[in-house]
Amino acid sequence: MFRPLPDSPEGPTVTVFVEGQPVVARDGETAASVLLRHLGTARITPVSESPRAPFCMMGCCFDCLAEIDGKGSTQSCLVPVREGMTIARQMGARKVVA
């Protein structure tokens, strides 16, 4: 559903891992936009367990919370991609105890 604009400039890329799968991402884009392009959602909410996708893309709505490099409930729209970054959706209530 989401894809880069046709006239967006080509540029350097990095490889990130979205739920284990290697994915090419553009340098400068955020983890949220990678999630939008590849999975469409970022999380399942902890109480009503309904799906949520990144929405505001500017740090306000908290609907893009995801696990980035193992750190849960991170606002993925505020995190630019990096080579080797791991990105995963957050499915339901988090557990801080293993």
Next chain:
Amino acid sequence: MAQPDYIVIGAGTVGVSLAYGLQKRGQAVCVVDGGARDFRAARANFGLVWVQGKGGNLPAYARWTAESAALWPGFRDALEQCSGIGVDYQKPGGLAFSLSEQALRDRRAVLEVIGGGALPEGVEMLDRDALQARLPDAPLGPDVAGASYGASDGHVNPLKLLAALQQGVLQLGGEILWDWPVQTLRTTDHGYELTGPDGAKLRAANVIVAAGLATSGIVAPLGIDSPLRPQRGQLLVTERMAPMLPMPCSGLRQTADGTVMIGATHEDVGLDTGTTQASATILAERALRILPALGGARIVRQWSGLRVLSPDGGPLYTQPESYPGLWTVSCHSGVTLAAVHAERLAEQILAGALTGDTRHFSEDRFHVPTPA
């Protein structure tokens, strides 16, 4: 509403608990609430319905608290039915942690004083292993020596409780006037007259002042002393997480939605509702000593509220002799005492006099004559 039987000043938890109880007993009640910037203990509350450890200096307070906890399940059922609002009340018992063997012995000693030489009914001491067995999903930090467990303790969503009580008052035919700060309270030939915003007047034969920290200022012009002071408590709350704490703990509780509340400080800073990094650090450090796994949780909010404290920390219920029909009612534990306020205290106010344990909660207790 035509002239009400009772005016209650203050639509916080204490005020609407009484209004709900009086309305249930056939009285016409009008509640007036303060301004948007007033201090609101009811909206900063931690949400414990807590018995263990209370009343060491005031045995009647220990009994009154236990009576309220016993009334709570029935009070909850009736309130939820009347208001249509669920309040997330649970009574799984509660834990107070000790972070050293010495602290655990001290805790037992305090509880044995309250129990008159033995642990009070329903209270037991748990060593570390017994405690861990009760908290299978919450690995304890190395400093935790044990805890006291109180079977009567429980917790509730304090905001839902407040909303349910307010809705209950309305449902039973009572009235609540919002943004109606009382300017003056004076006597008339037939009771009392309140002046509110823009010179509006309200009259009733009976008035209950349950305005928290504003109580003293409302009754002072009548020559009534209501010695209350603010004490700030700061709280932290985490993101919503899978269930890990099956029961409320002193200073830590996981809500029905999964957030963990971390509280609370005790600060004498006057009427300052600010939050500080220093207090956040103290709260977080203690929480991590108890449950190190909380280090992986996000803190999403920090806030503070002002407790309403009497000189000995007990409730303050006074019916001044020279002002029949006038009551002042304030306390620190509006949530714990909500049930006993709506039932027993409402009955006593209707009967016109404090009886039994509540006689010890009059303001008179602070005016003991000193020998010459």
